[in-house]
Amino acid sequence: MRTSAGLLAAALLVLPGCAPAPNAADGQDADDQHTAAQITVFAAASLDEVMTTVADDYTAASGVDVEISSAGSAGLLAQLQQGAPADVFIPADEQTMERAASAELITPPTRRIAANTLVIAVPAGNPAQIRSLQDLDTSPAADSPESSPALVVCAEQVPCGAAAQQAADAAGVTLSPVSEELAVTDVLGKVSSAEADAGLVYSTDVLRAGDQLDSVEIEGAEAYPNHYPAAVLQGSAQPAAARDFIEFLLSAPGQRALREAGFSPGDPG
């Protein structure tokens, strides 16, 4: 039985896209497989919780241990540039992946494993009665530019900040945020404490924040989703396992877990 479990794990490693075997999660065998291999995944902070779930499923199915290291995308990229050992890289935007590609850190292809849309996060109960992006407009053409609600966004250097600017441009509104935060978590903190009336973040961020936040949809936001690209790293000691993990993210169980966490589907093609 021990040998067959090992063989199964090996088979999964060499068969990219192989569906998880239904009986592989059984107690003792699964424990035994833990020694088979281990991969390290550098994932964007917003993926932290869902990646932990998916990694457990993957380990149960394949016997390959997955270690998740999550932080801001730029921080992860900086670590990789300094030679941090990892197998899979999943930043929160494609610009970061392009920078990783031009630094020759990844092995093509890049796969989109999930997507996310921008929403307006408001404190629970929406005290400032914000209904749309137009309510945050501060241009002279707006209804009441002087009494605009306190808005916080991400700084333009951060992925969520670039997306906020894109949304504002698409809607033709001028935003005058009281703060341009360094990370999406800082925006969430300001809104959930009701220090700000509104913040522009991704839909999954609001879901993760629990009942302290409500979200207001931005009209047309689906038109410019934010993609999460995944790629195998050049320095990977287990490229086959790394590729297999990315396939698992795109498989039905992987996509289901991501959908349950509020992400839009990836790009299986």
Added chain:
Amino acid sequence: MSRRPTVIMPRWVLFPAAIGAAFILLPIVALLTRVDPAELPFLLSSPSAVAALWLSLRTALLATVLCVILGVPLALMLSQHRFPGSGLLRTLILLPLVLPPVIGGIALLTTFGRQGLLGQSLEILGVQVAFSTAAVVLAQTFVSLPFMVIAVEAAIRGVQKEVVEAAVVDGAGPTQLLRSIVLPLITPGLASGVVLAFARSLGEFGATIAFAGSLQGVTRTLPLEIYLQRETDPDAAVALSVLLILVAVVVIGLTRPRTAPDALR
């Protein structure tokens, strides 16, 4: 007169001391090697960098002034006045020294924020602390005040009893004593308190980001700007880091407390 190692310094101490010094110096040297001197003026003269430096200097200076105004009386009280719970009070006042600054920021938010303990009363008075430069100064003062209290308290405890008693015999009142005897004697301690408080304020990050926000020229101090630049322009982040180090070195060098003549050296 040549200065020789005293009795309390056996030779083997040099070994861990050298490792300790290298542990601090090496990362700073490593940082300096990453700077391209030719590009430095260009990287440091961007509007966002200038705004961040100017804001940092202004707010750190204000926070230091607040630390002197509040910290010296606090240190006097803690060192001279014994009352029930004074030990506990002292412990609590030094709490920001050991708390992660981001917790300080959250605590300030629950105090001065719009939904905070004092926030609503402040709003009635027409004062809005949220997302203002005042919030940055509050955050810096919160984390820096304990440094001032510790430095001044130690200095006060070091004042010799006989000197004070002699002045009392001569008929000096408490305020006069404080002004003409105690304050001049604690000047070195006060000076190191000022340096520590200013340096701590200048480097403040966690409480500021959690409490004040980040907007160029209003709340985005130099440490916040460095963290942000790191996202897209690591070279600019390194250049700004060197600038912050330079400012810190100048401050420490200018105000380094002189050792008392009879101190162990």
